[in-house]
């Protein structure tokens with residue numbers, strides 16, 4: 461056993477043998493077949509790139525069904541799921557309340573392109589329970605919400621430039637597919653082909669957790685910055701938890717310069733508490749964006765602000781924004797059902813406690829064995845980092861080489877019935893449907909996996 465393991469972990473791990481000496485690989489026959497077919501229809505066989513399993517072993521799993529905290533793939537393998545459709549499923553898969561509400565509303569038709577009472581109902585649930593927004597607008601995705609929020613900030617301030625942070629993801633609109641160039645404060649460089657250079661020049665990119673870079677950016681681009689956009693808690697490139705005093709500094713410098721602060725809470729909204737990261741940090745952003753959880757698994761996004769700022773949106777104001785399926789009744793129904801559950805007393809307390817117990821249990825084990833491994837977590841979001849660092853607060857602090865370890869972990873976990881998003885830069889989510897029994901089971905599998913990953917450290 462030891463000999464075979466040694467052999468396996470020496471040299472090139474590019475293609476580990478099928479039997480890892482730990483657990484045999486699950487069957488992926490049906491998934492592989494579906495993937496081959498999908499490749500004839502879609503670029504890379506998928507409709508969103510990270511699904512293609514490019515950063516982990518094997519072909520992507522095609523999912524057959526989900527229920528509670530479980531997923532089943534086309535080959536009949538069962539998994540405890542920590543991907544949660546990338547965040548929306550805070551109640552788990554196929555939640556009865558959400559399913560019943562959607563089924564009921566669907567009986568009356570699926571789209572009208574005219575207002576319905578359901579939009580009011582979801583809006584009221586949100587606005588009554590969220591001190592950061594007075595008026596809102598629904599969209600059909602997070603990308604759309606953020607794109608519109610940026611346009612609103614530009615329209616409101618009459619300025620063109622926006623400032624974003626290296627390591628934050630805000631969807632795939634042109635202005636935001638921009639990465640840091642060289643130097644502390646730089647115009648961005650496009651991070652995708654097809655984005656005009658001139659667009660990227662309107663986006664300034666600086667590192668997170670760096671007050672000097674912020675100060676310099678506001679000096680260099682005085683009176684030109686319409687808005688600073690930051691994820692409530694950056695959770696799309698690792699989990700880069702910022703200090704409260706840094707966020708307070710950010711809010712102040714925006715105020716001093718009459719720039720708007722946009723909190724992109726597409727991932728953190730309704731996740732780190734009902735009011736998201738803004739309330740966690742105790743600050744008031746000028747514009748907030750939500751997505752993911754707000755739609756209960758159906759496509760919904762939203763942006764909101766004070767009534768004054770929102771009055772600039774068409775048809776009240778001059779900033780145009782629209783959507784054929786915006787406020788879709790079926791999607792609203794899912795949102796209403798899901799958010800209603802989140803407002804029950806102790807919902808977040810229970811979920812967050814459960815997550816803390818899970819994360820700390822794994823951490824205690826890793827620490828006892830001196831493994832260079834950290835579980836960062838906030839609310840019910842967690843991230844496994846192969847690092848010695850006590851904190852990781854900016855993108856540059858993530859060691860790309862550590863992703864090789866994640867790759868092994870991902871495969872070993874799939875083989876033990878645990879499903880994580882297929883990239884080491886992605887966070888995991890605990891849902892209300894994860895019981896202590898499943899979390900304990902997952903914890904044991906993760907711990908076993910760590911032993912394998914670190915066997916020849």
Ligand SMILES: *Cc1c(COP(=O)(O)O)cnc(C)c1O
Nearest residue numbers: 601602603629630631724726727
């Ligand atoms: C997921 C996400 C988006 C994009 O939302 P889509 O619904 O995928 O378009 C934008 N911002 C953040 C912070 C996100 O996590």
